Amino acid sequence: MIKTTYPPSILQYIPFFFVIWSDDLLTLSEIAVVKKIIDDDQNLSKKDRETLNSWLNTAQPPLDTEIKSWQRAISNSGIKLVEGDNHPLTSFSKKLISQNGSEHVFNEDLSAIETNLGIQPNHYHHLFEVEVVLEKTSNFYDPKEIDQIFKGTNHREIDEFREALSNSIFSWEIIKNKENFREKVLTQVQYLAKAGYGAMAYPEAYGGTGNMPLYATIFENLMYVDGSLTVKFGVQFGLFGGSIQKLGTKKHHDRYLTAIGEAKLLGCFAMTETGHGSNVRGIKTTATYNKEEDNITIHTPGKNDNKEYIGNALHGTMASVFAQLIVDGKNHGVHAILVPLRDSENRLMPGVRIEDNGYKLGLNGVDNGKIWFDQVKVPRANLLNKYGDIKSDGSYYSDIKNPNKRFFTMLGTLVGGRICVAKGALSGAKMSLAIAVKYALQRRQFNDNLKIQEDLIMDYPSHQLRLTPAIAKSYVYQITLDSLMKIYSDDSITDKRKIETQVAGLKAIITWFANETIQECREACGGKGYLLENRIADLKGDVDIFTTFEGDNTVLLQLAAKGIMSDFNTEFNSAGFSAVFKLLGTQISDKLVTINPIYANKVDKEHLYNPKFHQHAFDYRTRRLTYSAAMRIRDYIKKGVPTYQAFLKVQTHLIALGKAYSCELAYNTYLQFTETIEDKKNQQLFQKLGCLFALSEIREDASWYLEQGYLGGTKSKAIRQRVERLSTEFRPHIEVLVDGFGIPDHCLTAPISR
Amino acid sequence: MIKTTYPPSILQYIPFFFVIWSDDLLTLSEIAVVKKIIDDDQNLSKKDRETLNSWLNTAQPPLDTEIKSWQRAISNSGIKLVEGDNHPLTSFSKKLISQNGSEHVFNEDLSAIETNLGIQPNHYHHLFEVEVVLEKTSNFYDPKEIDQIFKGTNHREIDEFREALSNSIFSWEIIKNKENFREKVLTQVQYLAKAGYGAMAYPEAYGGTGNMPLYATIFENLMYVDGSLTVKFGVQFGLFGGSIQKLGTKKHHDRYLTAIGEAKLLGCFAMTETGHGSNVRGIKTTATYNKEEDNITIHTPGKNDNKEYIGNALHGTMASVFAQLIVDGKNHGVHAILVPLRDSENRLMPGVRIEDNGYKLGLNGVDNGKIWFDQVKVPRANLLNKYGDIKSDGSYYSDIKNPNKRFFTMLGTLVGGRICVAKGALSGAKMSLAIAVKYALQRRQFNDNLKIQEDLIMDYPSHQLRLTPAIAKSYVYQITLDSLMKIYSDDSITDKRKIETQVAGLKAIITWFANETIQECREACGGKGYLLENRIADLKGDVDIFTTFEGDNTVLLQLAAKGIMSDFNTEFNSAGFSAVFKLLGTQISDKLVTINPIYANKVDKEHLYNPKFHQHAFDYRTRRLTYSAAMRIRDYIKKGVPTYQAFLKVQTHLIALGKAYSCELAYNTYLQFTETIEDKKNQQLFQKLGCLFALSEIREDASWYLEQGYLGGTKSKAIRQRVERLSTEFRPHIEVLVDGFGIPDHCLTAPISR
Incomplete structure (x- = not known):
């Protein structure tokens, strides 16, 4: 017989x-929370205590009829639940017992259930008659504090820069004509140069501060203004200026760097050719040294050997041209040479031909073009000679004798650009998320027939699942990229090969993440997301190419995988791996543990939320994939299959490895960072977001983990449910989370985000 | 002791x-193929036969050293392998034994191994020194025959229409200014109308042929010209004209339909409002009948109640306005009313306000706008009165008494538009695939150091995996949509509720598929894919919104799921489901089989390629998801959770169900169609593509199947490998497969596809 009225001691x-039983929110650790509150409740009789404890038995859950009678007790009370309360369910409960005129002392500890079980309005929305409260979001966390955590030591400079973006020159507007758009972007770049932002990463002697991390943060913040501006800024100061800074020597710095930082000398980074993008080593442009004239002839030999997609091609007066350097008939591999493109009156130099690349899917404010060289002669001094030089006697000289190593050393200095690309893409994702979240907190659609007001779309579980894990991932990637940029900029670390591998993988997964997220946000905003005024559309078009430029993602992941398999110790080529594999195979197989069935089906919250579990899962995956890829390649080679072909045969395997490694790296970097957050509340927030990141990632690769027996079916399902539940738990804080990105208000111009 | 020379009988x-052992291509059924050839070989000695058979033992595979000695025998021969041969490996083998001057009779049956094991150049690329042959593709299949299978009975009209698209009015060009772009598109629409294509679906009396499937095919082919043209064409003839055709009666047809078909009367379909898109039933525009004046007042009551994203808004002179029809103070729900927007001199009618929606992510040749009505009066006759009328005595009348049913009946007549949207999106995917494939057959990048020429990117396994399953899916979806369109257009089927559910689901999965595919193709074409001239960029921007308009995909999948759960027998609302669930629960649970471990780990080719396995897997998933969703909802309801909330709680589950159902529907429809293909060769091709579709789909949801225990880890891995292997096997035919789409050559203007 089930009671329909309850004494106040129980009623509360x-x-x-x-809420708990209608939504099946209980796992062992969660039962413990509730049980402790019951045990500590001094005002319960023995019988009350027994009753309450009997309702905590998952082996014998309360009958449906019992639960229904609770529902009636709640509904019939006529009390309204106020979402704006700090602990809405606790307040409700308090009113419930005082309504009956009872003198029973309310157990204030009950609020701990709300907190610890992560009960959110979502869990009881429509269960109660809810009074709508104006606050769309909780103020439990402070977005300014979050932003401060991201900004770190450069916070003053970053704030200043963000403030500078309020200048009307950066106002967002639609310019469809590419010539007009490019003019505007050029003016913006010149403005930034004048304000000293372009030279930021250069040495002080050339107008800079030597602060590469700050430069990268400026770059990433420019995305909030416009993608074209960001890319043109990057081409001018990062790629063109950067190539001179990193590959040139003092004579080049003295002559050019100040003018570049001031945008008085505009230039190009002419590496990619129509016929060669990913395979830089295969480029065809030649730079032939003429001993008798002591100069270098730059030449485009064939139809598809012109430089292509070169930014600044229509505005630039000089280019760093990557070409095969031929000295005395011998090819010394790819080197960069400065080649004037236009004279002081902006006329093309003899032998130089430039064509506009025309309209693109995005970035139409960037003047990309094709460049041909017809026997163009430049002085020997124009060779950027840090890693390879032509001496005055006309002989070639380099400190790095191995041409392979020399090639990768030169390319390696340019890795900073790849970090910037990933950061820029991430800004696109963050901005889209901010717009989509703010829209979802205004937009209502559908209701149940009892209520007058329709539901906020942010309150739909599917919408939470769409946006919240992406926010968590943005947190993790932001911290990871900032951390990598610090390591990259640290001149005391001379061997950058490991970081090259890391950046290759991260650039790939983060730019893909950004594109998927922007698309998700576009769809989450419905038709409004399709209008240019709401900004997501441009971000979609602009960020798209980030998956291709500065390295095609698929190629980069294979590069990363090769780096991992060679333990960062050999050059990135496919030859001579056998010895490494053999060693590696033994090393790794020793460490591969067998997963026991209890672990594979452990579904308790404590375990699933434990970073040790996440780290173990990521580590296991990377090791397993490294081991199995290495073994497969070794087996092919043993059978006589050529190494190149063996690598080709495991191509999709290598891509999976590259992704797995990058995911693990991001999580570990983030986790380590969260240890340094001093404020406990914010630290816990960051860690909980890390947990959502990790579980989402494991979830997305669940089929692999299940195939390996690392996850059992029950655990895999439990992870899926935890991802959904965590997404719901963040619901009250979701606006704070996107405000924490620190996107300047004057950049968030989308009408739907106001 | 392993031999290094072999007698000709063995050598062949x-x-x-x-190839077989270096690539582990053997499963049981494949061993049987090779074994039979050995058994049938009359020229083998007993000892030879034993040796060969010993090399077929997977339990005791040949030693690596043995395989390596084979490799040496091959390499040292110096014979070149010619890819252009019909059976390159067989020809190679023949040369190999004749080279030794042997008189041994070559076993011509060996070619059966090549065919049956699906050995492709990919499997031996770089294993042999390969002579490059100019044919990029095999001519084993004929694209014209494939195209004919797709075109079916309307082939003559389709060919004629495709030919018509060669007119210079349809030449592709970049027009960035939206006003100019819209002018051009308008001219194109008028041209098509004049040629009789607009009225195609209307009755003969109004200049048409009553052929809705042909209309849909025309719509889908227009995507090869331009997305804006397609959409504007659809708005004018399908949505505006269609609403009059389907919701109006003879008086409306007589008065308007001919002029609409001729594009002399341009109009809008004004349903969506700023505040209401997905929730059409909640729109706020009112149509109030004034008895004394015998007219209807159309009014926009609030700030967000204006019509929005309305196509033809800037060119249209009339609109079908969807509004709440209020007669005698009573709201009879949403009805459509014809409202003049502009007079004969193109001035706005009194009370009508129209604003341009401005620039969009794509479709900038379509004039989308917002429309406000301020107490606009129209005659009673303007009510499209097929399903609900105001009689001359001023009373409301409808044959369908239930307002809910009436609403869904009206909306249901417009389902044809949703099929068209899916078809249009699919055209975008097909065109992108054709461009990406043709580019990948020209573009070379990377090589091993031994060869001079770099590899075609189409020969990379990762590239094959990127494009080939998408081609297979395009085949399946095309056939499915054509078949659905036939059923939809069949007037003898009066109850369209089932097809509404089906179209809702298919529109969602196909438009998502199209967007993913276009993105994959963009990236597969690298920087070239980013240039507008190569067409993929525009397709990306245009097709994007197909996931939102004519029903947001997420909402549609829930609609589909509800239809499935109610077995298509009740209206689409969330009330009154309990009884249905109870019934359904019993019915389905009876049919759910337990999967035995042998089945869950069956990995033989025969089994994995068997459509019965695919159908079983899809059926199992749909049933299981239906059952579990129904049970979850029932459990919530039993506990007193309101129905609306119960559905919300299983929202992500419903979305999974909607997808699963649609996938199953597509596969079954396709499979049934392949039975009707008379030519065996083409039938087998279509069936093999169906197999790739099915295995890809199962693979993509492998985590679910693994969680359920339907797949074991081994089988899941085997499926992954089969997807990769099938993708490779289609490599020689890949250009034929995309040519089979029948995209007119004059539409394939992308320079990279020429």
């Missing part, structure tokens, strides 16, 4: 029990 | 054994 627990 | 088998 009813709303909690109803 | 060596290249096959090498």
